[in-house]
Amino acid sequence: MFNLEIVGKAAERLTAFVNDGAKILLDLDDGVGQFATGAASCTMDTAFRLIIVDQAMATPDYQLAISSNIGTIYAKEHSKTMLISQMKLAYQPPFNQLALTGLGEEIDPNVQIKNLYVHA
Numbered sequence: 001m002f003n004l005e006i007v008g009k010a011a012e013r014l015t016a017f018v019n020d021g022a023k024i025l026l027d028l029d030d031g032v033g034q035f036a037t038g039a040a041s042c043t044m045d046t047a048f049r050l051i052i053v054d055q056a057m058a059t060p061d062y063q064l065a066i067s068s069n070i071g072t073i074y075a076k077e078h079s080k081t082m083l084i085s086q087m088k089l090a091y092q093p094p095f096n097q098l099a100l101t102g103l104g105e106e107i108d109p110n111v112q113i114k115n116l117y118v119h120a
Helices: 008-019 077-084
Strands: 002-008 022-028 047-055 064-068 073-075 087-093 099-101 107-115
Touching: 002 008, 008 022, 008 047, 008 087, 022 077, 064 077, 064 107, 087 107
Parallel strands: 002 064, 002 087, 022 073, 047 107
Antiparallel strands: 022 047, 064 073, 087 099, 099 107
């Protein structure tokens, strides 16, 4: 089981989307899945992004449910090899980055947000 604590400005921003009817996906940017923009990059870095979509949108590639303090976040099942059971997502000034960490380990220092959610 995976748990993600979202803190500070990151929590404020993402909670507003959830309260408005959005679903949040923690996407391993590996070139796989319905939101892939092309082939995965040839890098040793782990790259995650948050994709915000309408709650009603079918997201069959995202079956892994991650508990969080703002609600369930979904990820691709195979991305769990890159995740840690207890994680944190926090805003990092001064460069306006979102850092994904877990148990003292940095998973991704610069998580991007891709907003595909258009509310009514």
